[in-house]
Amino acid sequence: MFPTMTAPTAPARRPILQLVGVRKSFGGFHAVQGIDLDVREGEFLTIVGPSGSGKTTLLRMLAGMDSPSEGNITLHGERINDVPPNKRPTCLVFQSLALFPHKSVGENIAFPLKVKGVDAAARKARALELMAIVRLPETYHDKNVMKCSGGERQRVALARALAYDPEVLFFDEPLSAIDYKLKKTLEKELKDLHRETGKTFIYITHSLEEAMVMSDRIGVMRAGKLVQVGTPEEIYGAPVDRFVCEFVGEVNSIEVTRGADGGWSGVDVSGAFKVQPPQGIAEAGAPDRAFIVIRPEYMRVLGPGESADNRVEGVVYNEYSLGSRIQYQVRVNARDGGEKVMLVELSRARALPAGAEPRVTLGWDATDAFTLRG
C-alpha cells in the first residue's frame, strides 16, 4: 500500500471533514464567528492563532465536546453537529494529556480497547504494538503512568489515541509544556507518525514554528475567524494581511500612499517606492493606502554601485546573533523627524565587517516585498 508514503505530496484529496458557517457563542461572547473549512483526508492541518482566538473552542466542536451554535460540521458528508464524542471516529489528545493516573501505561493505552470489549490478552498485545510505534520500551507496560517523564507521557497519550483507531486525530497544544529540545524531537516524531499511519491530523497551537515544522496546511485564526488557510510556504510567502504577516515572523513594514500620478510614496519613511500592486486594490482610482512588507532576510545592504528597486539610508546601531544568521537593527529617518527601526538579517558569511562604517544603504526589489492593504 503506497498511499501512506505518498501522502504529503499527493494532490488535493476528497475532504473528510467539512465545516460550513460554523459559529459558537457563549452568551454574548462570540468565540467562533463563521468558519468554512475543508479538511482533506490524510492531511496534517494546523490551526494556529494567539490565545483567545477561538481555536480551542473550534477543536472542542470538532471533537464533539461542544456543539456549534450555527452552521454544520460534516464527516464523510454526514452531519455530526450533535453526535457525542464517544460516537465519533475522532480522538483528541488533550493539552493536559488527561492520562488516567490510577492505571498503568498499558492500561491507559488499552483503555479504548477495553471499552470495545477486547479481551485482556489481545489488549496487551495491541498495547505493546502501539508502544513500539510511539517508541516506548516494552518494560513500561506495567509502569505507573504518573511515574513517567513528560515526554513519555506524551507518547502514552498518543498511543492511547491511536488505540481508538480514529479517522481523525485532534491535538490541543500537547507540546506546550515540553522543553525546547524534546519538543523538536516530538514534533518530528509526530510528523513521521502522521506519514506512517496515513490518518488525518488536526493540530492546534499558538506556536507558528510548531505549525511550520509539521503541517501540510496551516490555518491562521484571529478573533474567531480563519484569516488564511494555506501551505506553510503560502502563509510565509503570501500572507493575506498584516496580522498573518506579523504572526509569521518579524517584518519591516512601511506605510505608503498612492498619489494622483499613480506612484507610491512613504507615509512614515520619506521617499518614493516601487511597489507591486496590492491584491484586491484596483490600479486606478482614488489615492490608496497600503503597507509594503519586507522580511528581514530579503533586505539587502547595498555596496557601492549595487542597485535595487527601492533604497533607504540608515545607521546600524545594534546586532544580534541568530546562530547561522546575524540580525542588524538599522535606524532610518522617519518623515516627521522621528526615527524608525528596520531589521536586516544577513547570513554569517555576508556579515558586515567589524568596525565598518555604521551608515548603510538598505535596498530591496519590489518582487521581494509584498504589499498589503492599509
Place this chain on the structure above:
Amino acid sequence: MADLTIVQHAEAPREERPARRLSAGALCALPVIGLLALGFAAPLVAILGYSVATPRSFDVFRSFTLENFAALFDPTNTVWLSFLWSCGFALLTVALLAVIAYPIAYGLNRVFGRASAFISVLFVFPLFVSENVRLYGWVLFYIKNGVLDGTLKWLGLNGGPEVLYTPGITLFGMLYTYLPFMLFPMTLGLALVPRDLVDAARDLGAGRLFIWREIELPLAMPGILIGMLLTFVLAIGATAEAKILGGQSIIVISHDIEIAFTYSQNWPAGSALAVLVTFFIGALTLFALSKLDLDRMLGRR
C-alpha cells in the same frame, strides 16, 4: 588561618545549643502535648486502670484482676448482643449512607453549580444544634399527636404511622445524624476527579456507566473510603439515637457501658467493656487504613 579560627568560634556554641535548650518547634508543641496528656491520655489510662480493678470497687491502680474481662465473655452476659446491634447498625448506616450521599455529592460537584455552596451550608447547619435537641425534634415530629400524626389527623386522615421507639427509627436517626460525615469526604473525593479525564474517557468511546466504573469511582475512592471509615467509627459508638428515638427497643454497646458507669455503679466492668470496644474499633480502623493506600489510589506512587 584567621578565617578558620573565626569559623570554629562561631560554630562551637551553635552546636551546643540544642542540648541545653528545646528547639522552637518543641517549645511551641508543649502546650498541645500537655493538653493531650491531660485531656486525651489521662482518661484512657484511668479507664485502663479501672478495667483491671476489683469488680464493683473504686480500687483503681491498687488492685489487679482480669475478672472484669472474664465476666464479659461469660455466656450469660448479653453484651455481645448489644455489640452485634451496634456493629450491624453501624454497617447498615455506612452502606445506606454511601448510596444516599453519592448522588448528593455528585450533584454538589457537577449539577448544582452556584447553588452548591448554599446546599452544603444546609447540610452543615444541623451540626450547629446539639444532637440530642435534634433527636428530640424528631420525637416531636413522629410522636402520637405530634407534628406528623397531628397534621394528618387534622386533615381528616388516619394519622401517622407508629414508627417511634422501633429499631427502624433508630436506623433513621443514625442516617440522619451521620449523613454530613459521609457526604463531605465523598464530595471532596469526587472533586478530585479531573473533568478532562471524564471528557477523555468519553472521547475514547466510553459510555456513562463505563466511565463511572473505570474512572470516576476509582478516583473518588479515597474520599468515599474515608467517609465510610469516619461514619462507621462514629456510628458504632452511637447511643442517643437508640435511646431517644429507639426508646431502648434495642440496646447498643455504648449504652451498656453507660449503664455500668451510672446505674450499676460498676466502673471496673464498664471500663473493661470500653477497653474491649476501643481495642476492636482501633484494630479495625488501623487495618482499614493499612489497606487504604491513598498515594497509590491517587496515582502518586
